[in-house]
Amino acid sequence: xxxxxxxxxxxxxxxxxxxxxxxxxxxxxxxxxxxxxxxxxxxxxxxxxxxxxxxxxxxxxxxxxxxxxxxxxxxxxxxxxxxxxxxxxxxxxxxxxxxxxxxxxxxxxxxxxxxxxxxxxxxxxxxxxxxxxxxxxxxxxxxxxxxxxxxxxxxxxxxxxxxxxxxxxxxxxxxxxxxxxxxxxxxxxxxxxxxxxxxxxxxxxxxxxxxxxxxxxxxxxxxxxxxxxxxxxxxxxxxxxxxxxxxxxxxxxxxxxxxxxxxxxxxxxxxxxxxxxxxxxxxxxxx
Amino acid sequence: xxxxxxxxxxxxxxxxxxxxxxxxxxxxxxxxxxxxxxxxxxxxxxxxxxxxxxxxxxxxxxxxxxxxxxxxxxxxxxxxxxxxxxxxxxxxxxxxxxxxxxxxxxxxxxxxxxxxxxxxxxxxxxxxxxxxxxxxxxxxxxxxxxxxxxxxxxxxxxxxxxxxxxxxxxxxxxxxxxxxxxxxxxxxxxxxxxxxxxxxxxxxxxxxxxxxxxxxxxxxxxxxxxxxxxxxxxxxxxxxxxxxxxxxxxxxxxxxxxxxxxxxxxxxxxxxxxxxxxxxxxxxxxx
Numbered sequence: 001x002x003x004x005x006x007x008x009x010x011x012x013x014x015x016x017x018x019x020x021x022x023x024x025x026x027x028x029x030x031x032x033x034x035x036x037x038x039x040x041x042x043x044x045x046x047x048x049x050x051x052x053x054x055x056x057x058x059x060x061x062x063x064x065x066x067x068x069x070x071x072x073x074x075x076x077x078x079x080x081x082x083x084x085x086x087x088x089x090x091x092x093x094x095x096x097x098x099x100x101x102x103x104x105x106x107x108x109x110x111x112x113x114x115x116x117x118x119x120x121x122x123x124x125x126x127x128x129x130x131x132x133x134x135x136x137x138x139x140x141x142x143x144x145x146x147x148x149x150x151x152x153x154x155x156x157x158x159x160x161x162x163x164x165x166x167x168x169x170x171x172x173x174x175x176x177x178x179x180x181x182x183x184x185x186x187x188x189x190x191x192x193x194x195x196x197x198x199x200x201x202x203x204x205x206x207x208x209x210x211x212x213x214x215x216x217x218x219x220x221x222x223x224x225x226x227x228x229x230x231x232x233x234x235x236x237x238x239x240x241x242x243x244x245x246x247x248x249x250x251x252x253x254x255x256x257x258x259x260x261x262x263x264x265x266x267x268x269x270x271x272x273x274x275x276x277x278x279x280x281x282x283x284x285x286x287x
Numbered sequence: 288x289x290x291x292x293x294x295x296x297x298x299x300x301x302x303x304x305x306x307x308x309x310x311x312x313x314x315x316x317x318x319x320x321x322x323x324x325x326x327x328x329x330x331x332x333x334x335x336x337x338x339x340x341x342x343x344x345x346x347x348x349x350x351x352x353x354x355x356x357x358x359x360x361x362x363x364x365x366x367x368x369x370x371x372x373x374x375x376x377x378x379x380x381x382x383x384x385x386x387x388x389x390x391x392x393x394x395x396x397x398x399x400x401x402x403x404x405x406x407x408x409x410x411x412x413x414x415x416x417x418x419x420x421x422x423x424x425x426x427x428x429x430x431x432x433x434x435x436x437x438x439x440x441x442x443x444x445x446x447x448x449x450x451x452x453x454x455x456x457x458x459x460x461x462x463x464x465x466x467x468x469x470x471x472x473x474x475x476x477x478x479x480x481x482x483x484x485x486x487x488x489x490x491x492x493x494x495x496x497x498x499x500x501x502x503x504x505x506x507x508x509x510x511x512x513x514x515x516x517x518x519x520x521x522x523x524x525x526x527x528x529x530x531x532x533x534x535x536x537x538x539x540x541x542x543x544x545x546x547x548x549x550x551x552x553x554x555x556x557x558x559x560x561x562x563x564x565x566x567x568x569x570x571x572x573x574x
Contacts (some may be wrong), residue, residue, distance in 0.1 A: 158496070167485060171485060174483075174499075184544075185467055185469045186465050206445065211506075212463075215501070258548065
C-alpha cells in the first residue's frame with residue numbers, strides 16, 4: 001500500500017483526496033486553511049499535516065490541487081514546501097491548472113532532488129471530482145506516468161500522457177480555448193432566439209441533435225435561457241485560465257482573436273460583480 | 288395518394304424528391320437547368336415540368352429547395368411561378384434557407400390564392416438528405432403543418448413547428464449562429480494545439496468527452512488538423528446564411544459580436560478563393 005499526500009482541499013481536491021483514502025491509500029492532507037483539513041479528517045481515515053513538507057514526508061506520491069502558479073510555488077518550494085519533505089524516487093503530481101512554464105520550472109527543481117514531476121490538470125469539474133470520473137491530461141516522463149496510473153484510477157476515468165512536462169497544461173489550454181468560442185457562439189445564438197421571440201426550449205430540442213450540438217448546449221442551454229448561473233465553473237477561474245492561454249499564445253505564435261474577445265467579455269462580467277457566476281453567463285452581456 | 292411537386296434538384300432537393308417518389312407520392316419535378324431534371328427522371332418514377340407553374344398544377348403539396356430569397360421569388364411569383372399553378376387548399380413548403388421576411392412576404396401572396404405557406408429550412412446536410420434523416424424547423428399555421436407532417440416523414444427524422452411563418456427560418460438562424468462561434472473556438476483551440484507541438488489526435492481523444500465536446504469536434508476535428516476541407520458545408524453557403532442572420536439581428540436588436548467577426552473570417556476565405564471549402568476551414572486563417 002503506497003503512502004500519498006494531498007495538498008489543497010478545495011472543491012476539487014477535497015473529493016479527490018477522499019477517493020484516494022477509499023481506495024486504501026494512506027493519505028496525509030494539507031490545506032492552507034486548517035478548517036477544511038479538519039472537515040476532511042472528520043469524514044475520512046487519514047492524517048493531517050501543518051505544512052506541505054510534513055504532509056509529503058515519506059510519501060510515494062504527492063498530489064496538489066491549488067489555485068495558480070504562485071500558489072503552486074508556495075506549496076512546493078522553500079523549507080516548508082513539499083519538495084523539501086519528499087524522498088528520492090517519489091512522484092509529485094500537480095492537478096492545478098497553471099502555466100506550462102511553472103510546470104517546467106518545478107520539474108527542474110524536483111529533478112534536482114530525485115523527484116519526478118508530472119503536470120496533470122483535469123477536466124470534468126466538481127461533479128467529475130465527486131464521482132471519480134475526471135479526465136486527466138498529463139505531461140512528464142513515461143516511467144513516472146506508468147507508476148502513477150493505477151493510483152490515479154481512484155478518481156480519473158481517463159488519464160493520458162500528452163508529452164513532456166508542460167504538455168498536460170498545454171492540452172488543458174486547448175480545452176479552455178475550444179470552450180470560450182463555443183460558449184460565446186451559444187450565447188449569441190440563444191440571445192438571438194430570445195430576441196426573435198422563439199421558445200428557447202423548443203429551439204434547443206430541434207437544433208440540439210445536429211451540427212450545432214455541444215456538451216455546453218446539452219448541459220447549459222436551458223439554464224442560460226432561464227438566467228441561472230449559480231453553479232458550474234466560475235468566470236473568475238475561466239479568466240485565470242484564459243490569461244494563461246493568451247500568455248502562452250504570445251510565446252508559441254497562436255492567433256486567438258475570438259478567445260481574446262471572450263476573455264474581455266469575462267472581464268466585463270467580473271467588473272459587473274459576476275465573477276462567481278458560471279462561464280455560461282456570457283449571455284447576460286447580450287441582453 | 289397525394290400529388291406533389293418538387294422545385295429545385297440541388298444536392299439537397301435531388302435526394303429529397305427521390306424519397307417522396309419512393310414513399311409512393313406522384314412527384315412532378317422542376318429544375319432551372321433541365322439536365323438535372325432529366326437525370327432525376329432517369330432514376331425515379333415521376334414526371335418533369337418545364338416551369339414551376341406546370342409542375343405545381345393540381346398538386347396537393349409543392350416543395351422548393353433553392354438558393355436564396357430572389358431564387359425563391361422567381362420560382363413562386365409571376366405567371367410561370369408555382370403559386371399561379373396551385374389550387375386553393377394546397378400547401379407550399381419551402382426548404383430553402385432564406386430571410387424570415389421573404390417567408391412572410393410569400394405567405395401573404397400565397398394566402399391571397401388560398402394556398403398555405405410553410406417555411407421549412409432543414410439541417411443535416413447532404414448526408415441527411417440522402418439518408419432521409421433531416422431535421423426540419425417550420426413556421427406557419429398548425430393545420431397546414433399537421434397535414435404536411437406525414438408527407439415530410441419521407442426525409443425528415445424530426446419536424447417541429449416553431450411558430451408563425453418565418454419561425455422556421457429564425458430557428459435555422461439560431462443554428463448557424465451557434466455553429467459560427469463554435470467552429471472558430473474549435474479552430475483556435477486546434478491551431479493552438481499545433482503551435483504548442485501537441486499531437487492533435489491525442490488532444491481530441493482526451494478533451495472530446497468533456498465540456499469542450501461538440502458535433503463539430505467529433506466530425507471535423509480530425510479533418511481540420513489534417514487540412515482536409517473538400518467536403519461538407521461550403522463557406523459560400525455559410526456566408527449567405529450569416530448575412531441573413533446579421534440582417535435579421537439589425538431588426539431584432541440581437542448583438543452578435545463573434546458571429547460578425549466569423550462572418551468576416553469567411554469573407555477572407557472567399558477572397559482567398561476558398562468559398563467552396565467546408566466551413567471548418569476557418570483554421571486555415573490561423574496558420
